[in-house]
Amino acid sequence: MKTLVIGPGGREHALASALARDPGVTEVHAAPGNPGMASVATLHDVDATDGAAVAALAKQLGADLVVIGPEAPLVAGVADAVRDAGIACFGPSREAARLEGSKAFAKEVMEAAGVPTAQARVCTTPEEAAAALDAFGAPYVVKDDGLAAGKGVVVTDDREAALAHAAQCERVVIEEYLDGPEVSLFAITDGATVYPLQPAQDFKRIFDGDEGPNTGGMGAYTPLPWAPEGLVDEVLRDVLQPTVDELARRGTPFAGLLYAGLALTSKGTRVVEFNARFGDPETQPLLMLLDSPISPLLLGAATGSLAEVPQPVWKPGAAVAVVMASRGYPEGSSGGDVIVGTETLDKEPDVDVIHAGTALADGHLVTAGGRVLAVVAVGEDIADARAKAYEGVATISFPGAQWRRDIALAAAGLKETR
Numbered sequence: 001m002k003t004l005v006i007g008p009g010g011r012e013h014a015l016a017s018a019l020a021r022d023p024g025v026t027e028v029h030a031a032p033g034n035p036g037m038a039s040v041a042t043l044h045d046v047d048a049t050d051g052a053a054v055a056a057l058a059k060q061l062g063a064d065l066v067v068i069g070p071e072a073p074l075v076a077g078v079a080d081a082v083r084d085a086g087i088a089c090f091g092p093s094r095e096a097a098r099l100e101g102s103k104a105f106a107k108e109v110m111e112a113a114g115v116p117t118a119q120a121r122v123c124t125t126p127e128e129a130a131a132a133l134d135a136f137g138a139p140y141v142v143k144d145d146g147l148a149a150g151k152g153v154v155v156t157d158d159r160e161a162a163l164a165h166a167a168q169c170e171r172v173v174i175e176e177y178l179d180g181p182e183v184s185l186f187a188i189t190d191g192a193t194v195y196p197l198q199p200a201q202d203f204k205r206i207f208d209g210d211e212g213p214n215t216g217g218m219g220a221y222t223p224l225p226w227a228p229e230g231l232v233d234e235v236l237r238d239v240l241q242p243t244v245d246e247l248a249r250r251g252t253p254f255a256g257l258l259y260a261g262l263a264l265t266s267k268g269t270r271v272v273e274f275n276a277r278f279g280d281p282e283t284q285p286l287l288m289l290l291d292s293p294i295s296p297l298l299l300g301a302a303t304g305s306l307a308e309v310p311q312p313v314w315k316p317g318a319a320v321a322v323v324m325a326s327r328g329y330p331e332g333s334s335g336g337d338v339i340v341g342t343e344t345l346d347k348e349p350d351v352d353v354i355h356a357g358t359a360l361a362d363g364h365l366v367t368a369g370g371r372v373l374a375v376v377a378v379g380e381d382i383a384d385a386r387a388k389a390y391e392g393v394a395t396i397s398f399p400g401a402q403w404r405r406d407i408a409l410a411a412a413g414l415k416e417t418r
Contacts, residue, residue, distance in 0.1 A: 001295055002027040004058050005041065006048050006078065007069030008034050010323075010356035010374050011280035015067055016041045017352065018287040018294045025295050029061055035365060036355025036373075048073045051081025058087045065090065065299050068256075071147055074276050075101040079256070088302040092276050095252040099243075100259075100276040103145045103173040110271060113246035115239050117271040120175035129166040132174035133159060141178075143273075145171040153214055178263035178270050183227060184220070184282045185260045187240045188297050190306040191253030194240050195297065196232050198289065198314050199224050200282040201411070206330055208406045215330040216371055219407030220282040221320040221382055222289060226411065228264070235260060239271055255301055284354050284376045285319030285385075320385040320408045321376040322393050326357065327400025329370035333357065334400050337367040341396040350385075351377045351392045367398055383412040 003025055005016045013036050019028045020040035031054070033043035044061075046053050049072050058066050066082045068074055068091035077094035091097075098105045104122045109115075121132040122145070133140050140162035144152030146169075154165040155177070166172045186197040200222035206212040239260050247254045259275035287294070291313045300306035327334040342353045342365065354376055357369020375392035379385030386408045393403055 001025050001064045001299070002062055003029065003295065004061060004063040004066045005030045005033075005069060006054055006066060006073055008032050008048065009070065009280060010354045010371065011278050011283045012069035013037045013354045013356070014284045014287045015069060015278065015294075017354075018290065019067075022293040022295045024293055027061075029063065031057055034355045035358050035360050036353065049076045049078065051076065051078040054078050055081045055085040055087070058082055059085055063087060065295065065302060067091070067298055069277060071097070071100050071275065071277050074256075075147060088299060090256055090298040090302045092254045092256040093252060096247055096254040096256075097276040099247070099254065099274045101147060103143050103273070104171065106274045107173065109243060109246055113242040115242055115271055116268060118175040118178050120173050122171065122173055123166065124171050126163065126167060129163060129172060129174060133162055136174065136176045139177040141175050142166050143173045143175070144169040145173055178265050178272060180263050180265040181226075182272060183224065183231070183262045183264060184279055185232065185235050185240075185262060186278065186282070186286070187236070187258045187260070188301050188306065188312075189240075189244050189254060189256070189258055190301045190304045191244065191248055191255045192304070193306040194236060194244055194258070195306065195311050196236050196240060197286060197312060198222050199227055199231060200279075200286055202279065202282050203404060203407055206325075206402075206404075208404050213330055215325070217279070217281045218323045218325065218404045219321055219374075220285055221318065221385070221408040221411060222282070222285050223318060224411065225382065231269070234269060235262065238269070243274070255304070280356070281321045281323055281371075281374050284321040284352075284374050288319040288352065288376055288378050289315045289317070291315045315378070317378055317380050318382040318385045319376060319378045320382060320389045321354070321374045322389045322403055322407050323356075323371050324373045324375065324393060324396065324401050324403045325371050326367045326369065326398075327402070329402065333367070333370040335359075335366070335368050336361060337399045339365045339367060339372065339396065339398040342373070344395050345375070345392050348392070350379065350388055351375065353392070353396070372398070372401070381412075382408050386412050
């Protein structure tokens with residue numbers, strides 16, 4: 001099988017690496033890709049949000065499967081353009097991707113499907129926002145309705161800060177605060193059959209102890225030793241399958257990766273958000289532990305034949321990813337800083353360096369984004385994987401590098417986190 005991965009970041013590097021390890025895959029291409037992906041895929045320069053250009057590249061390559069990584073191309077309808085060209089595509093249609101592209105639409109679908117989630121109000125004026133904040137009380141949860149690269153959510157006790165964030169957005173969803181730890185549960189689906197993956201947890205805030213502003217994610221780990229028994233079955237029954245069924249009922253079936261961000265609250269499991277693609281950085285440790293070939297799962301979802309594919313199987317042990325970000329992130333980022341030390345990890349069988357915001361300049365690997373790299377390690381348990389990941393981080397350096405020191409720290413001691 002010839003495959004084409006669309007996107008430039010860490011999630012796409014992880015997907016390309018998993019496809020390259022798959023014995024059923026003969027060629028891996030990526031567009032636009034990044035320098036790290038060049039070791040596992042042939043790179044092509046294309047605008048990932050240009051459906052016609054992506055479809056033309058896929059036809060030129062004779063691709064059997066296109067895998068779309070980021071949310072922006074999905075919301076722009078790139079998957080529709082690829083399918084219209086007669087090529088199998090892993091990723092939902094523009095209409096189904098509204099599940100991530102609009103928080104308000106996601107709430108509407110959840111209500112129709114009976115999916116448990118936070119109470120919420122959609123607001124378009126300062127007056128509506130103020131009334132919603134007062135109705136729900138602190139902590140205030142304010143979400144930009146549209147795409148915001150994982151940084152459109154503010155959770156704060158400061159009412160003025162909540163109002164200020166709402167004022168910056170054209171439309172916001174303001175909702176009740178959900179207590180309890182958060183869990184990411186991904187599912188591969190063809191619009192009818194749903195295969196959940198192993199639960200993971202990511203760390204959104206920039207500083208240790210969950211301090212500072214939200215980021216796209218500073219690290220992740222899997223599995224979750226503290227998660228309640230039966231959680232996956234519960235979420236499949238109450239969240240994933242009803243959502244997929246509701247979208248099919250509307251005539252906009254969701255085929256691709258359905259990401260449920262969950263809060264395990266004192267009142268039960270609640271959906272915090274839906275995403276329409278693999279999450280970053282949870283994908284990195286998850287795919288390191290996946291023991292099944294990935295191409296049959298992705299192709300089954302893309303062609304409506306997922307029920308004929310065996311469910312995913314997982315390796316024993318654990319995986320931990322630690323993100324190294326550039327100076328100034330998440331408010332900004334520093335580009336052009338030389339990165340050294342990644343090559344020393346090339347021969348480590350249990351450690352992988354996933355590129356996200358990197359580029360080549362005058363023969364040197366340099367920073368080119370906010371989240372620069374993720375060091376991912378597998379081990380016998382979370383403590384082992386975590387130690388290997390941080391040993392890997394210690395071998396890499398670039399000016400202004402920042403990373404959290406507490407990724408999976410509590411879980412390594414088998415304590416409930418956050």
